[in-house]
Amino acid sequence: MSDSKSTPLVQLPARLLSSALSAFFAFLRPYFPHILPLVVCLSLVPLLLLLSASAGWVVWRNAAVGWKAPLYLQYGDGVPPYAQMALPPLVSQQRYDVFLHLQVPNLEGTYALGNFMTTLTLSSRSNKTIASIRRPTIVTPPRVPFYSRAPSVIDVKVPLLTEFTPGARLVIANVEVGRRDNWKAVGSGEGREVSVISASLNGIVVHHGIRGLITRLPLLSALISSIIFLVITSLIVGVCVLPLMLRQAAPPYTEPEPHFAQVDIKPLPTISSSSSEDSEDVEEKPLVPARRSRPSSRTEIKIEDAPSTTLASSGSQTVRRRRSTLADSDLSSDSSES
Incomplete structure (x- = not known):
């Protein structure tokens, strides 16, 4: 019984540790896209320093000596x-x-x-x-001088x-x-x-030449070589990692909403009674077509429809003229005369 009771007590610190770690990672999860590139850069710093020191050592080791x-x-x-x-x-x-x-x-x-x-x-x-x-x-x-041996x-x-x-x-x-x-x-x-x-x-x-400078100052040449190598590698790493950091820091793209221009709608002007009466008079006056010459007996008489005209007052509704019945009366008079 004592062993069964002591087992949960032993597992309690492990459970607390796992819950604390899960809570910590849950807290840092929103910041991972911003922290990850920085962590990568910091982890590469020791490697860059080691490579730069190796480059300086190679230059110092290969410097010609007597x-x-x-x-x-x-x-x-x-x-x-x-x-x-x-x-x-x-x-x-x-x-x-x-x-x-x-x-x-x-x-x-x-x-x-x-x-x-x-x-x-x-x-x-x-x-x-x-x-x-x-x-x-x-x-x-x-x-040999006289005073020496x-x-x-x-x-x-x-x-x-x-x-x-x-x-x-x-x-x-x-x-x-x-x-x-x-x-x-x-x-x-x-x-x-x-x-x-x-x-x-x-x-x-x-x-x-350059080899002469290196052979005269091997230690200084090695130090300068290390610095140059460190600068170049740092620029390369920065060019590779910086776009990732900027991409994560940039706000998400949102499509802009369409913008509609506001148009002022003015009311249509009212039509006066006098103008309406004039339009009715014009509508009632028939259009008299010119009398055609008498056709031959076998020639068929074609009567075209009078064109419809549209009269519109300023801002008023359009008015179509109806077909005139004058063409029918002319046709009947011609037939009677013949």
């Missing part, structure tokens, strides 16, 4: 020191200045080597050659490519440093190789 790829030269293979590596992802249509940076020891033997060659070959992942170039290089002793390491910069456009995102570089004759004419004729402490292949972005 890069540096370390090289690990290989020695002792019977050829000049060489290295092969994949460059960082590049912007295919961006211009770069590419150069080789070497750190060599500050020794007399390094200066005695004289000129040596630096070869760079860039190829795609499909082993298609994009660019290939060779540049001569020589190491010279640095100028000579450095133990010398930096050598070898320019290779100027305003180079890779045309591909993933590029593989092959670098070769040294002479292929191994400097056999140096010293006693033994082969030698250039000593390199560290080497790296560097790329510097060339600022040009």
